[in-house]
Amino acid sequence: MAVRIRMKPMGRKHRAYYRIVAIDGRQPNDGRVIEELGTYDPQVADNDKNVTLLPERVKYWQSVGAKSSHKVTVLLNKFLAKFEALAAAKAADAANKA
Numbered sequence: 001m002a003v004r005i006r007m008k009p010m011g012r013k014h015r016a017y018y019r020i021v022a023i024d025g026r027q028p029n030d031g032r033v034i035e036e037l038g039t040y041d042p043q044v045a046d047n048d049k050n051v052t053l054l055p056e057r058v059k060y061w062q063s064v065g066a067k068s069s070h071k072v073t074v075l076l077n078k079f080l081a082k083f084e085a086l087a088a089a090k091a092a093d094a095a096n097k098a
Contacts, residue, residue, distance in 0.1 A: 002026070005061055005068035007040060008033060017041050020072060022051065022061045037061070040075060051075055053083040 002025040009029060011017035018040040021033040038053035046079070058080065068076060 001063070003034065003061060003066040005037065005058070005066050005072050007069065007072060015043060017043070020075070021055075022066055025067075034094045035061070048082075053079060055080055055083040055087055 003022055004025040005020065006029070007018035008021045008023070009016065010019055017038050019033075020038040020040060022037060023031060024031045024034045027033075035057060037058050038051065041050045044050035053076075058076065086090055
């Protein structure tokens with residue numbers, strides 16, 4: 001099974017919304033997904049808030065050989081480091097509180 005990381009279209013007409021998913025490459029764009037990895041909402045005005053990601057799961061799927069689509073690769077290059085830093089900060093906060 002060739003796993004791909006790509007965007008699954010959601011939303012309605014003239015109000016696009018996408019989920020970033022790990023999916024079998026043979027499935028259609030709106031087919032059954034293996035795992036949801038984040039979201040992309042191009043309608044949000046603030047560019048820092050239009051993407052959400054689960055960086056540890058994205059890294060996992062990339063480590064087992066999942067290829068990402070061109071558009072998702074652009075989003076990952078732009079936002080993955082930011083979400084990794086947020087996850088590290090959360091982990092540090094949790095360690096400090098314990």
